[in-house]
Amino acid sequence: MADLKRVIVALYNEGRKGMTMYVHTTAPLFAWNALEDSPSLKTLDCFLSSIPDDRLLESLCMARGHGRNDYPPHVLWGVLLLTVALRHQGIESCLCELRRNRELRELIGIESEDKVPRKWNLSRFLVTLGSEPHLTLLREVFDRMASRIGEVVEDLGAHLAGDATALNARRTFSASEKKQEEALGLTQASGGRKEYTDDEGRITHVLEWFGYKLHLLVDVKHEVAVAYEITDTKAGDGATLPSVLDQAQRNLPKDRIKTLAYDKAADSDSVHKLLHHRKIKPVIENRSLWREEFERPLPGCEGQVSNIVHDECGNVFCYDTTSEPCVRHPMAYIGHESSRGTLKYRCPARHNGWQCPSNPVCNKGLAYGKTVRIKSESDLRRFPPIPRATKQFERLYKQRTAVERVNGRLKLFWGADDGNITGARRFHAFVGAVMITHIAFASLLAATPRRGPIGGLHLGPIQKALQEAKLL
Secondary structure (H helix, E strand, C coil): CHHHHHHHHHHHHHHHCCCCCCEECCCCCCCHHHCCCCCCHHHHHHHHHCCCCHHHHHHHHHHHCCCCCCCCHHHHHHHHHHHHHCCCCCHHHHHHHHHHCHHHHHHCCCCCHHHCCCHHHHHHHHHHHCCCCHHHHHHHHHHHHHHHHHHHCCCCCCEEEEEEEEEECECCCCHHHHHHHHHCCCCCCEEEEEEEECCCCCEEEEEEEEEEEEEEEEECCCCCEEEEEEECCCCCHHHHHHHHHHHHHHHCCCCCCCEEEECHHHCCHHHHHHHHHCCCEEEECCCCCCCCCCCEECCCCCCCCCCEEECCCCCEEEEECCCCCCEEEECEEEEEECCCCEEEEECHHHHHCCCCCCHHHHCCCCCCCCEEEEEHHHCCCCCCCCCCCCHHHHHHHHCCHHHHHHHHHHHHHCCCCCCCCECHHHHHHHHHHHHHHHHHHHHHHHHCCEECCCCCEECCHHHHHHHHCCCC
16 A cells, blocks of 8 residues: 555656646636745746746836946845745845755755845835836736736726725835935825725724825736735725726726726715726725615606605616505616616516506506616616626626735735835835735736646646746
8 A cells, every 4th residue: 555655656746847836627727726836946936937027127227337246136035026926024044945955046046055134235226126117117027917817818908897905104204215206206105094885884993003005906807916006005996996907908908897896985976987987897885975865766767746756876776656655676677788878767566577556657568668878878887787686796796805815915915914024115116026926926826737636647728828928
């Protein structure tokens, strides 16, 4: 029995040679559960080679000029990426591992132990990386990788969800550094506060932090971030959404985005008008603003006698005025008529096949029953193309939890919420490296060959396309 076990282990190890990660054929395309807690050298090699950082490194070399080159930019950049990829608590622990691990040093071009940079070298490098034009090129690396995946994976970005999360950081204590960062347009770390309330408006939980906010747009199916933005703690989600959406549309093929899910923080007229103009269906929770009245006549019917009303969320109801007392029924939603830009509702009694006392009054002998059409443009917040009372809205809105899982990986798995980064330039550079690590491992997961239960590697069309892009 022991000999058989050794043979099985030997065959298993032989089959793993050349593979970056073990992904089963039945696993999803982006199998995040297959991420290695301690990536192998082969995985790290593929990870580093998959990042299109040529323009960034060229810019860093030009900025150094003819000065001392004891620690080349590609070495410092490699140390930063390995700190994130290997899940070190800080840069200093990664430097300690590099000093005792020869193979890991050779992976990023460090010749010997005495050539390993010091902590202050990385601190200065982060300041340079967080300055222009390097910060723009850092984001360009992320955009290029997101665009590359979007071209291969046909449904990536079709259904997006957005959210903002708190990131802890330290303020800049040097007055000169603060002036330089403000000249670059980088906001300083500040105190943030977020209150959570129940349905009755009572505060149930309060979150306070000091640092920044990270705004994300994430594919709900594959849990891959396609756009991000770092702001101060006072920036509203709705105010930041246009710039993040611009980045997402640049990174994805034209007209790829179909729906966008967000919580009530983005429920504003400006956001709904923006999404309507770009032909993106909003899946946004409605904010409760009505305090006294809970029903209103349909738009265009104000001042008229009608038994059809709507509530604050845009749900449409009809009243059976014949019964005593009056009975309210939700009207049957038939669908969104895109050619007319209207939402179509029908008599619920005729649609569901039950008798209504108001049938002679409402339908007046019509076989199909009373029909109501509401133009979405009359109130985009309350009458979106996907009404809030439909199962489709509920299904799409529940998928918004994908953003929370991505936030968890960025903050806990790769250390974006470290809290020990001092200064806006260092913080923006470090978070940019975390986002690049996220999109790089997403590329590796999608490109990794799949292994069946009885062995043998399988390459699907997506794996072939990504491997042709020299990801593996």
